[in-house]
Structure formats: structure tokens, C-alpha cells
Amino acid sequence: MATIVEWISVLLALAGAVFCAISAFGLIRFPDVYMRSHAATKSAALGVLFILGGAFLYFWAVDGAVDARLLLAIVFVFLTSPVAGHLNGRSAYRSGVKMWKGSVRDDFKDVLEKAGTSAPDAAFEKEKPKLP
Amino acid sequence: MITALLTAALIILALAILGCTYRLIAGPSRSDRIAALDTIGINLLAMIAVFCMLLDTRALIEIVLVIGILTFIGTAVLARYIERGSVIEDGDDR
Numbered sequence: 001m002a003t004i005v006e007w008i009s010v011l012l013a014l015a016g017a018v019f020c021a022i023s024a025f026g027l028i029r030f031p032d033v034y035m036r037s038h039a040a041t042k043s044a045a046l047g048v049l050f051i052l053g054g055a056f057l058y059f060w061a062v063d064g065a066v067d068a069r070l071l072l073a074i075v076f077v078f079l080t081s082p083v084a085g086h087l088n089g090r091s092a093y094r095s096g097v098k099m100w101k102g103s104v105r106d107d108f109k110d111v112l113e114k115a116g117t118s119a120p121d122a123a124f125e126k127e128k129p130k131l132p
Numbered sequence: 133m134i135t136a137l138l139t140a141a142l143i144i145l146a147l148a149i150l151g152c153t154y155r156l157i158a159g160p161s162r163s164d165r166i167a168a169l170d171t172i173g174i175n176l177l178a179m180i181a182v183f184c185m186l187l188d189t190r191a192l193i194e195i196v197l198v199i200g201i202l203t204f205i206g207t208a209v210l211a212r213y214i215e216r217g218s219v220i221e222d223g224d225d226r
Contacts, residue, residue: 013138013181014140021145024150027155027167041170051141054185070181084207091163091212095163
């Protein structure tokens with residue numbers, strides 16, 4: 001019984017590694033920082049979740065111990081990876097990184113224009129912070 | 133056989149980190165480099181988890197947590213630096 005769970009966990013780890021490799025491939029091949037961020041955030045998080053779940057199952061089967069640290073790491077990666085991708089994409093847009101020329105939709109630009117600002121940097125800062 | 137499969141997973145993850153390093157060096161904008169650094173951190177975390185399974189020890193799992201926290205904080209701080217030009221502002225909003 002323990003051997004079967006061991007095999008399942010090792011295959012989960014291998015599948016997660018393949019997902020991470022696919023995400024690195026997307027990070028190389030995509031033409032745009034936003035698409036690259038999409039590849040780097042979502043599929044890498046899925047691969048890491050597979051690997052950490054496999055490690056959790058492995059130690060559960062071999063040592064008979066439920067490791068709370070691995071569960072904590074799973075929850076943490078699952079929470080923070082999309083947040084980091086969102087922060088990075090927003091900072092890329094507001095610092096003026098151009099989208100790919102084949103992109104067909106730009107919702108954030110409409111939001112910025114509705115806020116009455118043309119410069120992409122001024123939508124969230126109505127008054128400039130005063131320098132001391 | 134299990135050792136061979138885990139070693140294969142380690143090699144695949146190392147190749148993924150190599151690809152991210154290409155994007156880290158050659159990325160045209162700074163945000164590309166931040167995304168590559170984030171992915172390198174996450175892949176490193178996965179490598180340490182696989183390494184724990186390979187060595188059959190549970191002593192290295194804290195490193196997974198620490199690298200996860202440091203990767204997230206680094207990405208957040210670098211993105212804020214690119215967006216605003218400073219990390220800690222002398223504003224009146226605190």
C-alpha cells in the first residue's frame with residue numbers, strides 16, 4: 001500500500017516538473033510581457049502545487065506523518081503567485097511597457113481614460129506626494 | 133526506479149530554471165526580468181521539495197516556506213519600485 005502511494009507521489013512530482021518546464025518554455029517563447037507573465041504565473045504555480053502535493057503524499061505514506069509545513073507552503077504558493085503576477089503586470093502597464101501588436105483588447109486603458117487621465121501613471125494618485 | 137524518476141524531475145526543473153535565466157538576461161523590459169526572477173524562485177522551491185523526497189528527509193521543508201515568502205516579497209517590492217520609483221514613500225498615508 002505504501003509503495004503505491006509512493007509511486008503516485010513520484011509521478012505527481014514528475015508531472016509538476018513537466019508543468020514547470022512548459023511554463024519556462026512559455027516564458028521564452030511568448031512575445032509580450034503580459035503573455036509571459038501569464039505563462040510564468042499560472043502554469044508554474046500549478047506545477048509547484050503538484051510537486052508539493054506529491055511530497056506531502058510521499059511523507060504521509062513513508063513516514064506516516066502529516067506535515068503541516070507542506071500544507072502551509074501549498075496554501076502560501078496558491079495565494080501569493082497570482083498576486084505577484086498581478087502586481088508585476090500592473091506595474092509593467094503603468095510604467096509604459098508596450099503590448100504586443102497583435103493584441104486586440106485593452107481594458108485597463110478604458111478604465112484609465114474614464115478616470116480622466118491620459119497618462120497611465122496618474123490614475124491612482126490624484127495629488128502628487130509632497131516632497132519634504 | 134523511484135530515485136531515477138526523482139532525478140529526472142530534478143533535471144527537468146533545472147532546465148526550466150535555465151530557460152528562465154535566458155529570459156532574465158535577455159528580457160527587453162524590467163518587468164520581464166521580474167517575472168523571470170519570480171519563476172526562478174518558484175522552480176527553486178519545487179526543486180527543494182523534490183530534493184527532500186530524494187533524500188527521504190523532512191528537515192528541508194522550512195526552506196520551501198522561506199523561499200516562497202522571500203520570492204513573493206521580492207516580486208512585490210520590485211514591482212512597486214518600477215511602478216512608483218520608490219519602495220518606501222515619505223507620504224502621509226501611513
